[in-house]
Amino acid sequence: MAKLVGKQILLAHSGGLDSSVMADLLVKAKVPFSVAHCNFQLRGEESNSDAGLVKAWCFDNSIPFFSVEFATLEYKKYHKKSTQLAARDLRYSWFDEIMDGYAFDFLVTAHHLNDQLETFLINTTRGTGVSGLLGIQEREHLLRPLRSIPKKELIQYAKEHGVIWNEDSSNASDDYLRNEVRHHVIPIIEDIVPNALHNFQSTLDHLLLTNDFIQTSLETLKQKLFIIEKEHIKIEIKGLLKLPSLLFCVHHLFSPYGFNSKEVVKLLNSESGKILYSETHRLIRDRSFLILIEKRLEEEQIILFDPNNPSSNLPINLKCEHLVNIDSRSWRPNQAALDQKLIKKHLFLRKFKKGDYFYPAGMKGKKLLSKFFKDEKYSLLEKEQQWLLCSDDQIVWVVGKRCDRRYIMNDNTETILLIYVI
Numbered sequence: 001m002a003k004l005v006g007k008q009i010l011l012a013h014s015g016g017l018d019s020s021v022m023a024d025l026l027v028k029a030k031v032p033f034s035v036a037h038c039n040f041q042l043r044g045e046e047s048n049s050d051a052g053l054v055k056a057w058c059f060d061n062s063i064p065f066f067s068v069e070f071a072t073l074e075y076k077k078y079h080k081k082s083t084q085l086a087a088r089d090l091r092y093s094w095f096d097e098i099m100d101g102y103a104f105d106f107l108v109t110a111h112h113l114n115d116q117l118e119t120f121l122i123n124t125t126r127g128t129g130v131s132g133l134l135g136i137q138e139r140e141h142l143l144r145p146l147r148s149i150p151k152k153e154l155i156q157y158a159k160e161h162g163v164i165w166n167e168d169s170s171n172a173s174d175d176y177l178r179n180e181v182r183h184h185v186i187p188i189i190e191d192i193v194p195n196a197l198h199n200f201q202s203t204l205d206h207l208l209l210t211n212d213f214i215q216t217s218l219e220t221l222k223q224k225l226f227i228i229e230k231e232h233i234k235i236e237i238k239g240l241l242k243l244p245s246l247l248f249c250v251h252h253l254f255s256p257y258g259f260n261s262k263e264v265v266k267l268l269n270s271e272s273g274k275i276l277y278s279e280t281h282r283l284i285r286d287r288s289f290l291i292l293i294e295k296r297l298e299e300e301q302i303i304l305f306d307p308n309n310p311s312s313n314l315p316i317n318l319k320c321e322h323l324v325n326i327d328s329r330s331w332r333p334n335q336a337a338l339d340q341k342l343i344k345k346h347l348f349l350r351k352f353k354k355g356d357y358f359y360p361a362g363m364k365g366k367k368l369l370s371k372f373f374k375d376e377k378y379s380l381l382e383k384e385q386q387w388l389l390c391s392d393d394q395i396v397w398v399v400g401k402r403c404d405r406r407y408i409m410n411d412n413t414e415t416i417l418l419i420y421v422i
Contacts, residue, residue, distance in 0.1 A: 003143065007105040009033035010098060012091070015050035015218035018110035020165035021154045022056075022146060027061055034064035036098055038091045040072040042083065043170060050166050058162070067095055071363070084176060094395070099141065111136045111144045111218040117200050118181050129251065130211050136205055150197050218252050227255075232381060233292040237268055240290070244393040257292065257304040258283040274378055279374055286380040293384070303349040306388065314349065316387055316399065316421060323416040336389065338407045345392040349399075352383060361405040369395070376401070
């Protein structure tokens with residue numbers, strides 16, 4: 001409780017035993033807080049009764065009250081998620097909105113030791129790693145003060161202090177895996193080992209220490225192997241392949257970016273040019289390195305470029321001048337000296353796509369852009385980062401490298417459109 005003193009606290013309150021006890025404890029500790037209640041509309045009048053109970057309690061105790069109703073079943077159907085995952089997504093997204101909107105320091109939930117054991121057992125059956133065995137953990141702005149308290153102690157406290165709560169009827173069913181574990185697995189464990197919950201807390205403590213050691217070691221490893229550059233991260237393949245317990249290390253280094261460890265190990269032993277995709281990143285095998293790049297919207301974008309009013313929001317810094325009566329001169333690669341009247345369409349910026357070609361200035365005929373990249377010894381990353389200035393679907397300028405000769409100034413040019421990178 002000491003951590004909560006002087007902070008802005010938001011309590012997630014369902015109307016059930018656990019959060020009702022947590023609310024009573026906060027009141028008795030004289031810790032100011034607000035309450036957030038979610039009505040998932042899954043249990044008809046019972047859900048409304050929970051909302052009414054929490055609202056009335058907050059009114060009686062002068063506690064600020066936030067509430068929301070969710071169309072959980074519609075959300076579940078649309079997003080193709082289980083009821084529990086749908087409810088979790090909805091409530092934590094809403095909690096985040098309130099936390100940000102009202103400048104709360106901490107969200108408090110009432111998860112207890114029995115919840116921890118249930119999570120541990122469920123995750124064990126799913127083939128989890130160490131982090132999945134840690135139960136329901138606290139995070140920077142998410143506190144769980146009751147997580148080491150057995151549920152029977154909460155029941156005892158509620159009876160002794162006259163705490164009122166509603167019993168969720170869905171907790172009595174075996175429709176969810178968590179309920180089956182609660183009703184049929186844990187009672188057997190406690191019959192066989194009466195001190196099981198106490199011993200489990202000790203196991204959790206050991207696992208937390210183990211995880212702290214692993215995370216510290218991995219961070220040291222990451223600092224050694226991950227080379228942070230402006231728009232990407234380079235990882236030397238040779239250094240990765242020397243690691244003991246390669247699959248374990250690769251899992252912990254790359255899973256935060258959404259990659260499967262076995263796929264990453266396959267990439268380590270593949271040829272240059274192979275790419276793995278996650279929802280948020282790309283991992284590229286480029287010669288002796290892996291290149292980790294965050295996916296960006298700009299990679300799919302076509303960005304309009306107005307030579308008369310270049311935007312400051314362009315992904316590269318381009319400037320334009322309109323020149324007349326200019327004698328022939330040599331132009332640097334970072335400049336495109338174009339014939340204004342040959343630009344018939346709007347100009348726009350985009351990235352390379354398969355099949356692109358242009359007519360390189362200083363050469364005869366046309367050339368596939370992929371062949372141009374190869375001849376210029378582009379790395380895979382440089383290909384990905386190269387911007388193209390286009391008119392309609394024709395490349396006008398491989399920005400900073402080579403113009404298309406169909407658009408460059410000539411002896412008959414009246415006005416030069418000079419575009420350059422600064």
